[in-house]
């Protein structure tokens with residue numbers, strides 16, 4: 001997989017190795033990003049544009065079915081290229097479509113949200129949801145290239161930038177103290193400052209994936225904050241104004257940090273500092289769902305059994321640990337303690 005800017009895309013296209021080119025967008029990236037891509041890039045073959053509705057609901061079996069048919073009806077073959085222009089929803093969905101259509105065609109990711117740039121578009125995981133179950137169906141498949149461009153952030157709502165920022169914080173927490181400090185000195189409304197964090201952040205993910213591409217061990221560290229974060233995200237998916245992925249992860253990281261004091265050996269002082277810093281970016285993110293419901297969703301995950309849920313915790317900053325079994329009582333207590341602590345901040 002190559003990482004580069006729009007120039008890399010231009011030179012890859014100039015090699016003329018594809019029989020046809022498709023661009024997958026959602027309605028927003030179609031309106032806000034596509035024309036500038038078309039202006040910057042000289043396509044040797046006119047690309048066909050595929051569009052889905054924005055939002056997590058498009059990462060579905062039904063939409064996949066429609067997209068496979070669209071590719072088929074538009075004459076895609078094994079030498080076609082799919083360019084995914086969008087956030088993590090599009091890079092996950094498009095990656096999945098490309099990696100399954102005719103047993104796999106080439107695809108290029110052009111992430112247009114911060115979250116997709118730092119996380120979703122890299123690492124080779126593609127996927128769709130099965131009903132409310134997140135990423136239940138998917139593949140491991142690397143794109144030909146990931147194309148980065150800061151300009152996409154200009155139109156991205158500040159709430160989306162803050163959501164992606166949570167994954168950068170996560171990379172700092174699990175593997176890079178310098179990045180973590182830089183995060184907590186970053187004004188998240190300053191795109192330039194935020195974009196500067198991308199390189200070290202992506203490096204953390206890339207390093208981990210190189211050691212463990214298929215999530216046998218170290219790659220699980222990237223799930224820090226995601227065990228309870230995913231459950232919260234699943235439960236709010238159908239709300240009128242659902243919480244964003246990174247917002248849920250931010251809350252999940254605070255819970256995991258608190259659990260790490262008793263169950264991971266993280267010093268209370270460090271945990272409190274970390275929670276205070278995370279909270280300063282996400283003071284409004286509180287789960288408005290019953291803790292029992294969150295627990296039920298977490299238990300449904302196939303990795304969890306016998307009434308316990310496996311968490312990634314910390315023994316220290318940059319020292320994550322896998323598969324720490326947590327009981328409902330411990331989780332419930334951490335949720336209550338976190339709420340009490342945040343009320344005092």
Ligand SMILES: NC(=O)c1ccc[n+]([C@@H]2O[C@H](COP(=O)([O-])OP(=O)(O)OC[C@H]3O[C@@H](n4cnc5c(N)ncnc54)[C@H](O)[C@@H]3O)[C@@H](O)[C@H]2O)c1
Nearest residue numbers: 028054087088089090112113115116119120125152155156
């Ligand atoms: N594969 C992985 O390893 C991985 C990792 C993390 C997250 N994910 C997945 O990523 C998804 C979340 O990604 P996301 O947060 O990027 O969500 P998203 O793709 O839904 O994008 C968020 C919103 O921003 C809009 N948008 C995108 N680019 C824009 C731009 N430049 N300007 C204005 N609006 C823009 C989209 O239309 C959408 O409304 C989830 O489905 C999650 O499961 C996957």
Ligand SMILES: [Zn+2]
Nearest residue numbers: 119167245249
């Ligand atoms: Zn995530």
